[in-house]
Amino acid sequence: MNEERIEDAARLIASRKRAMAWLEKFGPQLDGRQDGQPVFSLRPMKIGGGQDGAVEAMELLAAYARFELPQIVKSALSCCRNDIDIARAQIRVEVGRGET
Structure with missing residues (x-):
C-alpha cells in the first residue's frame, strides 16, 4: 500500500470539492455580462508574454472567453467530478493492496 499515493489522492479530492463548491455557488453568475465589469482576467503567458502584441492578444482572448464562461464552468x-472519481479509485486500489 502506497500511503503517499493515498494522501495525494485525498488532497486532490479535497481540492476539487472546494473548487466544485465555489463553482456551484458562483459559476452561474459568470455569464460574461457583469455590467461592463471585468469578470476575470488573463495575464500574458510566460512564453511570449513580453513580446509585442501580448497584451492585445490577452484582451482578445478575454473577450472571447467571457462569452464561453458558462461552458467553461x-x-x-x-x-x-472526474478527478474525484479517479482519486477515489486510486485510494481503493491502494487500500486493496493492504500493508506490505
Whole structure:
C-alpha cells in the first residue's frame, strides 16, 4: 500500500470539492455580462508574454472567453467530478493492496 499515493489522492479530492463548491455557488453568475465589469482576467503567458502584441492578444482572448464562461464552468465542474472519481479509485486500489 502506497500511503503517499493515498494522501495525494485525498488532497486532490479535497481540492476539487472546494473548487466544485465555489463553482456551484458562483459559476452561474459568470455569464460574461457583469455590467461592463471585468469578470476575470488573463495575464500574458510566460512564453511570449513580453513580446509585442501580448497584451492585445490577452484582451482578445478575454473577450472571447467571457462569452464561453458558462461552458467553461460546466467543463470545470465535470473535470472536478472526474478527478474525484479517479482519486477515489486510486485510494481503493491502494487500500486493496493492504500493508506490505
